[in-house]
Amino acid sequence: MSIESVPIDDLEQLPTPHVRIDLSIARANIERVAQYGAEHGLAIRPHTKTHKSLVMAQLQSRAGAIGLTVAKVGELEALVDATDDWLIAYPILDPARSRRAARLAHERTIRVGVDSIEAIDAVAAAACQEGTTLGILVDLDVGHHRTGVASPAAALRLARHVSTTHGVRFDGLMCFPGHLVPSNGDMAEGVRAYDAVLGEAIERLVGDGLPPPIVSGGSTPTFRYSHLAEHLTEIRPGTSIYNDRNTLLWGEAELSQCAARVVATVVSTAVAGKAVIDAGSKTLAADLCGADPSAGFGQVLAMGDRRAEGEESELQGVRISRLTEEHGELEIPPELPVPPLGSRVEILPNHICPCINLHDRVVLVEAPGKARWMPIDARGRLS
């Protein structure tokens, strides 16, 4: 489906709930990251899991991204036309997925982040069957403790294995510093600490004749500190294209840099002190705010004719206190009138990535009063 073919005539009459993306904010966010990379000599390889959209992936490529990142092969298949250079930052292990990745390498550079001999052998076997070569980035754990080999010595062992295995090519290292968020400590210190781990691994690799051409790291909370990690060659911010309430509360974005809103409608006020909206966990996603788990399920920015004042304010204490699948419960403080049935409510989602993945399409607002539907091309492509 071409998004150009589906303009929206009257944004205000559009049924709710839906997600709106402000294109000019998204563009500015893309540009902000691109400029940072250019200033500091760091390549940008945005993670597309946030937007899952061909349109946005193409904007990122046009802004100078060296390539793009996905977690799953299905996402890559859906967005494949956006660039010739892809990183699957996820340990592919099964033969079927490895084969699909290897097939894509006929026409594009495809790299995979892995942390086991088994994963290397799986993708190598698939590449040999397909007659292609897959690039390998050895995933090194720098403190997030999710994936990644535990030590520089283990990274060297995997790199050696890659270098002697047919069908794969050692292209370097990757890491994900997901533990580094402003609420957990000093960001500059954290980034320097993870860079020291990378430095140790690189020293071993160089000593073994395997210098890593690529050292890939980064995330949205760490992105503007990445120049402090002198060993990185590229970073992979994802959330930064839209930002969300987490990035806002962490102080890593202003409200004016948050591109996404969920628009909902008050559908029930029967229970005293509450307004229930038509956006529950199937619209907003059920993630609490990492930056402040007590802050409810999204930030209410506007409700009927009331709008939050100032950059970061909540709407006078209105809190989304509970979600069920199709209901969001707004606690209305006693000093505020309960909004009339049918009132529109505008919400900044806590975590935009799972929220987007719940929607087949979102409203792309190109200018005041000018909008069109944008498909979420890689939505639900989880394998």
Ligand SMILES: Cc1ncc(COP(=O)(O)O)c(C=O)c1O
């Ligand atoms: C491997 C990897 N790289 C990059 C990112 C991007 O992180 P963020 O959304 O914080 O920018 C993620 C996020 O989950 C990730 O898992």
